[in-house]
Amino acid sequence: MLLLHPSNVVSVDALVEAVWNGRPPATARTQVAICIAALRKRFKTEGCDDEVILTAHPGYVLALDHHYLDVTEFERLVAEAQDAVRQQRLTDAATLYEEALGLWQGPALAGVAGTQIEDEIQRLEELRLATYDSFVEVQLELGHHREIIPGLVSVVRDHPLRERSRHALMLAQYRVGRRAEAMETFREGREQSVEGLGLEPGPELQELHTAILQDDPGLVTPAPQAPKAPSAERRTPMELPADVPDFVGHGPQLAALRRLVGDDEDVRTPLSIGLVTGPAGAGKSGLAIHWAHRVAEHFPDGLLYADLGLQQEHQEPTTADAVLGRFLSSLGIPATEIPTEPAERVALYRSVLAGRRVLIVLDNAQAFDQIRTLIPGGSRCCVLVTSRGELEQLLIRHGAVRIGVDALPLREAVSLLGRVIGEARVDAARQDAVQLVELCDRLPLTIRVAAARLAAKPHWPIGYLVDRLSPEQSRLDELSVAGTQIRSAFALSYRALPSDAALLYRRLGLLEAPDFAAWVGAALLDRDPAGTEKLIDQLIGAQLLAVAGFDGTGEPRYRFRTLSRLYAKELAHQHESVRDRRAALSRAFDGWRALAEYARQAERGEPEPLVEGAVPGGPADAALYGRLARLPSDWLHAERQALISVIDQAARHGMDRVSDALTLLMLGRPRPEACVTGSRPPHPLRLDPPRGRPAAECLPRTG
Template sequence: MSVEHGFKESAEKRLEFRLLGPLDVRAGDVQVPLGGPRHRTVLTLLLLSPGHVVPVDSLIEAVWNERPPATARTQVAICIAALRKAFKKAGCPEEIIVTAHPGYLLRLGRHTLDTVEFADLVAEAEAAVRDERPADASRAYTEALRLWRGRPLDGVTGHRVEDEARRLEELRLDTFENATAVRLRLGEHQRVLPDLAAMVRSHPLRERARHQLITAQYRSGRRAEALETFQEGRRSLVEELGIEPGPALTELYHAILQDEPSLSVRERDGGPVTPPKPVGDPLELPPDVPGLTGRKEELAQLGELLATDGTARGPATGLITGVAGVGKTSLAVHWAHSVADRFPDGQLFADLHGYDEQVEPTTADEVLSRFLRSLSVPTGQIPVEPEERAALYRSLLADRRVLIVLDNVRSYAQVRPLLPSGGGCCVLVTGREQIPELVAWPPQAWVRLGLLSPYEAVELLGRIVGEERVAAEPGAAATLAELCDLLPLALRIAGARLASRPHWTVARLVRRLSDERLRLDELSQGESQVRASFAVTYRGLAEQTARLYRRLGLLDVPDFSAWVAAPLLDTDLHTGEHLVEELVDAQFLDVIGPDAAGHTRYRFQNLLRLFARELAEEEESAEERRAVLDRVFRAYLFLASEAHRRSYGGDFSIIHGTVAPHRLPRELTDALLARPLDWLEAERPSLTAVVGRAAAAGLDELAWDLTLCVLVLFETRNYLDDWRECAERSLAAARAAGNARGEAAMLHALGALEMRLRDFTAAYELFTRALRLHEQAGEEHGRALVLRNMAMIDEMRGEPETAMRHSTAALEVFRAVGDRSSEAHVLNNMAQIRLDQDDVDEAQRLSEESVRVSAGIGEGGARSLALGTHRLARVHLARREYDLAEEALLRVIHIVRGQLDMLGLAHGLLALGEARMGAGRWRQARVTLRQALEVAALVDSPLVAGRIKLALGTASRECGDSAEARRNVRGALEDFERIGVEEWARRARAALAELPGTNEREPREPN
């Protein structure tokens, strides 16, 4: 298996493209990773016109609207190449996207596209309507509408895409109304009521849908509701549009008032529809759940078990799965009651106790005996042999319409003899785990029952406790729902505790549940116990699977990928992935979906995580727990260290602690770190959590080493809060352990953060302390890294000789230890110092040497190469070689965009704008600088933002826009004064004084 993409590479895979909802591409059951927003927009535009050429200009306009960059065509080509690669990785050898002048064309061939399927099915339905075949039309319409998964093109941006999304949504609404018209003609007025009511609530101004709802209500015997629905619609139309209902609605209203016979649905022979037969015995369903909360979508899924005429789609089989306490039985019983009239020959119910520790699981033979008696077979005539019992059961149901609900099932063996062969029967099974043999039965409906929404959870609490009591403490009620994991069982237990204690506030129970050590105790009192419901499933796990579950609870990270199973169990990846999927099947883990690196991520519900940690503390010794965490933390350290090394092209710009990383196999490492920064991005919350856990556990060496490894992500993508959190926690651990080297490394990391935030005074103080500690520890490499950063502040403070002295000292160490990335960085800084001193020749020499060193690093030296090339472009600007500067800067921008380095991109666009100003291309420069300012807003760097505004002020002035020029220069001055860079503030004041209409004596606005 390719860990990178989560699917097997195999030839001749058929791809399934889906636009009717969030953009999605699948190869079999596996999602194909599509890349970033631009890739998704480009693919969407091609999919909206399959088989037709989409010009590159159209793609550019869709991606960037009216402000494309100069490299837009190149970037579109890069997106196309990435999409082609993704499709080939998915097992599709042929070229789906082909180049065709003046753009690209997407050839579907053997692949499928849901918009095409939708159009074909709608056309089929419309033909059936014309041919007077309403049942066929209803079937085709139903299949067409089933293709929709939500808002079309959700998650894809751009004006053109948004216009298409509105068009598709309008098409869906029209199709729904056409389908409903056919179903009303077929007499399905009761079955269409829920969907019609939801449609009218969402679109109150659609008169045709309201007409249909009123008709269905009247035919269902709800005459008063029908009249109220008309009045609600009239009020909406008058208030929103200032118009009265149209003739069709008005005529329907008067017809209902007169009870005109024409409103009744009639069969083809002209007679009235025959009413359903009265429901017969057996009637074994438990009492319905009053006011079932939520579950509208799940109920609709179960509705697919019924044919368009309301009968079972014979024999139909449904399965409801979900974690303990999620409400499977409640849903099954509620749906069964709602459709009971469709099964006039009776409803059978049996609890098979598959997950009940107090009772032995019920066998199929026992259930058969009871069902036969329910079907009026005398006890003396029930066969003794199980096979004969099953045969008699099938024979009795062959010509009957019976609903069978089998609750709490654990295995296929429990239900196989209970599955009827009669076409009018329907079986609904509930269980905690999937039953593959059952899911394979066509037709079927498999409902994976998830948690309630926060709104639904609070609503359920209100029904138990009382709506007034919950409404009085809305914040506490929402928190209580979250602490209960939105799990119906836990919510009912919590609600029952509050209901039995009217003197308690909701906040009081929240305080009790907030202590993780006591939460399961609080929710495991009385007959309903959360812990006990989890325990039954846990004891059914295989030994290795149970061990993985316990140890995942120790990990305590927000989410994770399957690779963590290998170090947790000290096993291979294949075994670990298999066991993780077993936990998913057991409903102990939730699948989140693919992460930034293309790997599937998983997470616990909080209560299941607490239960897992509780089990680990009970069933594994303290020594075992320490060994497990040590191994998995060192695996995180290994991967983060390797990601840093691959990002830099070597083990550069970093020092390491004494902890030996837990090495993973090369093949796995290569698959995980194919895109190192993306892996770090995906694991960022987990890595931050591991640093915190390690620091709290006294693993100071591991904590500070891991922090330094992850800084490459924090720096590049501006995660400043994570940067500070990790460094401060690791610093505290190092100090507590008396670890001078680790303390120095974290002081340096915090100083670099302050420098990033332009608090140079705080940064220099931290660097000075770090330098002293490194000198005491004899850490030359760490000392050189600190000197490099101190030199940068020296240069910005106007102390070039001190900066050169520090830089030269650092350069000697970097060359001695072979840290080529830091060597290139220092050369680059030295070039800037000489450039500031107008020694352009020396600046060029140093810049070119920096570029040479960076280029020698290889692919991982891209960051250093971008810095060196940027400095060389600055040299060209100083020489007024504007074309050479622009050429170099476009290379820089290409590199930093590929790494999502927003700070580097802001610097690059600033310099590019200055190059275009130097060449006299003022309007083009202004567009570039506006783009730079948009990027700078993402990185919180007042110095960069101020420099961009200052340059933009000049460009705006030259374009004749004095108001914009003044606004930007004043903004620059505020930025410079806020961070205390007097030299730049002086330049801003001078620029402001030169603007026309500016009063030099005018006092500046206070900061």
């Protein structure tokens, strides 16, 4: 996988998927790390002093700064040969094609298995055969008919249904006076096509057969044709939207994007593709458009732009076929000459872009299939895609560079607010400004919405808007203005979820815990943890949930961005009954209670033995209880804030049994001075915190 995507980051998840085809063992990530370490050691043993495999979040990258890779060299030579053909330098083209084909010493990736690898093997083999066919066509143009016959015979024997190769063999045989052999070559091909596919040979093969029967004079010598002149003037499209006003931050992302554009435009490199991904409102489109304006001068042949997203909540996404038609028109193809057949439209699009240096920005892509045909074949273009999804196939098949965007750092978020409403206004109420951008999740979209409201109402103090945004039940309303509905941004991602993942999203929104483990989702759904983890992955892929990190027991933890949680909670109240919501919370709270009880028992060295196939509390699996037995204090530390929030939330919902039990468990033993807001523990525990102290401070800091 690293060899197939040189100089690009390949995530650990992609490596796991490639090796185990969707059925990884629990130790998959560890095994990947062991293999990487072994490879690094092997490179050192072979005398390679510099690092070849680098660690780069979220995986590894094969660094080729001082190394040679046959497949990249092959693609470079083929690109140069294609340029030579376009310039009618046929002798140079033949030499370059021959050098490229000489790099092949046998089947690509021989002995390597896996679904993704097998797909790549097929792609590389098809690329080799297509290159050989192009080489043969150049040799036929040069009149080297006799020299190419042995190789063609071998290719036709191995690939009897490949009509392009059979056509070239028949033509070469006829031109060297072996007319009968040419006819036999056609007869064998027709027989195999009819028997194997139930189809007659294609029209080009049949036309050549007829021409040979008639000794058509046009077959004796090649008849070079001048390139067809375009029927319209070559246009230079400039389709980018206006640059983002008051653009702030994203320095590392801009630096990563800059590497997509080489310093030497005459050097042939593989097609550069960037993927900007992140949650709704994080500024993906703004970053892409801003960068495109900055590098526009590097693309003298034009700038193409398409918004593939849903303009309205209930619209269908823009189709690739529609975009292709518009792009071809922008590139100067008259409407009457744009094919109606999708395959022909794609072929024309790639032919028109061949040799041109064009930047193509595909904004708000929903899925890989939506952009697959919009990726040009030439290497001089650059493609930049923005999407909330991960579009893993774009990384796997095309080696795209992934650039993640998320909330702005605090300083940049406040700076963006100041650029819109004025620095003096921010300086006069900096604490309020900090609180405001935090209430906006530090997302560029919501900060701009809040700033627009303040700019439109200069008599409002910043603190006044902070007060309006503080109540969670009204925050989404306050951050929705005409034409910019934050709910719509979340709705586009939510609507694309499968029903089970949508249900999990809604129920997770009921929680007030700052972060949580996967077993919590399983409890909310009353399902097994393994299946729930897959649903959580879908929510992460949709940018509706984020990974908070790993706790001391090795468990991944997840968190909401606040606005996403509020939207999920709102949906839960719209679509779930009071009874279902309460039952889901009760299962989750009981799970926390059972796990906390077990952790306290383990701390005392007396955990209850587990019965095979059953675990206390239900939602968590036996493996989690095993980790609890080994690391009880680490688990309690990781869950401390979550447990405090559960105590408060359970008390407010009248679930006093859980609230009281967790209060005692957090204290370790009853102490009269202990307290938690909203809980109702039995006497002698106090019900209210001491004046001036947050409720969380009333619980011990350890354990």
